[in-house]
Amino acid sequence: MSKLNVILVSGSRHTIPPNKNSPGVPRIIEALSKNDSASMSYKVLSKYEDNLDHKAYDRNKYLHIKPTPWNRFFENILHYVPLKIKKRIFGYSLEDRIVYYEGIKRFIKKEKPDVVITFMHFELFKKLCKAYPKAKHIYFFRSTDLKLRLGLKNIDFLLKNSSGFLANTRAPIDELKALSPNLNFPTQTIYNSVNLSDFSDKISDGLSKQYRKEFNLTSSDFIVGYAGRLSEEKSILELFEAVHYLNNKGLKIHLFIAGSIEIETTPNIHYYKEIIKFAEENLTDQVHFLGWLPNKELYEFYNAIDIGVLLSKYSEGNSMFLIESLSMGTPIIATSIGGNLEIITNGENGFLIEVENVKENLIEKLEMIANDKKHLNQMSINALNYIKQHHTIDIMVGKFNNFMQNFEA
Incomplete structure (x- = not known):
């Protein structure tokens, strides 16, 4: 039996494995990724940082969207595009985030994973669902007030396209179940934690x-x-x-x-x-x-x-x-x-x-x-x-x- 290929995608612009200045999310993603089993193999996709070149880590598990001449050129072009147009096309307007997320999208289409777990930004979750719909997509929501944060239109997208839902508090899961009493995918609260x-x-x-x-x-x-x-x-x-x-x-x-x-x-x-x-x-x-x-x-x-x-x-x-x-x-x-x-x-x-x-x-x-x-x-x-x-x-x-x-x- 072949292993399921699971990719954990960081929507925040912090590298994984974490460094000494990393906030909690990268450290949590790293902990969750260290659980390869007979049936599942985990990889992590995050943003590249220069100090990674001198760091010892598993380069087959922790993957990064590295800067390329094309990325730099694309980001320079985006600098001259009006904010409204960038937001209309991509759903967000920060140039480095656009370049990073487009790189993630290309990687997922190339890697063809069985399961994708997207942390943080919902626009990235939507992008990856559309880019590679064959995968099972799971969204990890890291806040409270689901309806206020996402809006009903995005929640409707979540209900139609997600295979699972994770959150770091109980409240958004309760809210999602109230909005959709016949919820047909698994949910789980994964709180922040410490070693x-x-x-x-x-x-x-x-x-x-x-x-x-x-x-x-x-x-x-x-x-x-x-x-x-x-x-x-x-x-x-x-x-x-x-x-x-x-x-x-x-x-x-x-x-x-x-x-x-x-x-x-x-x-x-x-x-x-x-x-x-x-x-x-x-x-x-x-x-x-x-x-x-x-x-x-x-x-x-x-x-x-x-x-x-x-x-x-x-x-x-x-x-x-x-x-x-x-x-x-x-x-x-x-x-x-x-x-x-x-x-x-x-x-x-x-x-x-x-x-x-x-x-x-x-x-x-x-x-x-x-x-x-x-x-x-x-x-x-x-x-x-x-x-x-x-x-x-x-x-x-x-x-x-x-x-x-x-x-x-």
Whole structure:
């Protein structure tokens, strides 16, 4: 019996195997791809990076759309095509994405795989379904609010052309089943996950003290941490205002903020200047901007903070910041939206607060937990235990392998 040829396609412009600066998705795709069996053989298709030439990896499994003279010429031509026309023809307008996706399409038509799993962008999923309809196509949706993100027209395309559906939260699967009660293809939630050896073995009071010392802070200082985009939707100003209010009440809280406006794709410069100004005027020695931190250094950050915050206002999928923080025994205060609701149990491994009252709820929770170290310590234990029971890579790979059994001959 011949093996099924399965290709995992990354719609994001990050290379796989991941490098030290890679976000969570490339690392998850790599983990899922390492599961060749008697019936299935996996390959991964992602964007090429120069550093791959000097990296040791399986070049038969990890394939890349490499730059060619034709690609460069095509991208230069696209630069002069109006945005509206590019979007009408391709469904998106970024030149490098167009070139990358067209390269993926040519590769799939040439490779003729049995199964294609497309991560991230739905326009790429549509393109590959049309380019090679003989394959079984599976879409891996990595957000919440399926109808809002895709629209009914695209959901209709999904229902007619997909052989399976994966998501990193339960919500979009529930939504899809509600829209199509007689759904005729398999679904599965594959949450973000961590390799506990990457994080949990580095939980250390000594490491925390060492990191804090760089900022003239001690183990008794209470530190709240956030890592991510410095945008309005993450409620950073509300966080600063809550800490300022508690400071005036006599409770001094320090903030570690990891992120860089310079690497954001759609930076809100006006908002960034607003939070910087507020910090300089009201929290001069309490807000510590750490800049962007590569993944390999985040464990030090998680070790150093007492509690993290994830205060998204509009949507939130299955945040790697959330999962990784919990895996280091760091509880999270999160807004009660999207994937946060599937991870945080209020009062056990963190707190859920309402979007409509972020500042007021933060003040209440921060004041309470800063003065109740016993509760904080128990939540820390609960956080790590939750990850061990629900979000290790082995657990998610097992779910993925069970899902893929639906496509065995």
